[in-house]
């Protein structure tokens with residue numbers, strides 16, 4: 620692992636806001652927890668937040684934490700943690716233990732389920748029946764905390780694992796928004812879609828928010 624990856628991971632582990640947001644999650648939900656991170660549109664900070672929350676969780680109380688990259692449209696977590704992408708031959712669909720398919724990271728107690736490399740090259744039909752909800756249920760049984768990075772709720776695309784669908788298998792959803800950039804309507808649309816699916820929105824993280832009276 621080169622030093623820029625190590626620096627980025629260490630930096631993420633030091634951000635106070637990540638620890639604060641994780642504290643809120645921790646006090647909202649007792650017991651083992653599966654959190655989905657999504658947003659109304661792209662580039663709002665989902666992967667950064669997911670990685671930061673997962674590191675904060677792993678450093679707290681010796682939690683066993685799994686970070687999941689279910690943004691197959693633009694996977695990035697394998698790059699941040701400098702591990703190989705997933706490979707279908709590892710046995711994602713054979714019902715075996717998560718150990719077969721996760722990658723250990725530099726952070727103690729933090730494993731990563733990276734995006735599949737096949738999704739970058741092969742037709743999506745191959746993955747239409749990928750058992751993402753089943754995998755999350757298994758992850759929750761084996762880990763104390765599961766943080767799932769996903770695609771933005773909109774626009775939908777052919778390669779995505781639908782964050783709205785995945786939200787239904789979670790204990791709560793954290794929505795990320797970019798202050799003064801994300802249109803209010805897009806955020807509302809995402810909230811409505813998540814709530815209509817019956818999932819629980821824990822809160823909204825406003826990135827780059829500045830106190831107007833400061």
Ligand SMILES: Nc1ncnc2c1ncn2[C@@H]1O[C@H](COP(=O)(O)OP(=O)(O)O)[C@@H](O)[C@H]1O
Pocket residue numbers: 658661662663664665666667668695826827
């Ligand atoms: N809170 C933040 N403050 C400043 N820059 C951020 C913040 N969150 C993310 N970024 C930067 O914004 C870019 C997009 O972030 P990323 O987490 O990849 O977004 P997404 O997963 O929603 O596409 C990255 O370059 C990331 O480093």
Ligand SMILES: [Mg+2]
Pocket residue numbers: 665666667690693695768769
């Ligand atoms: Mg991302």
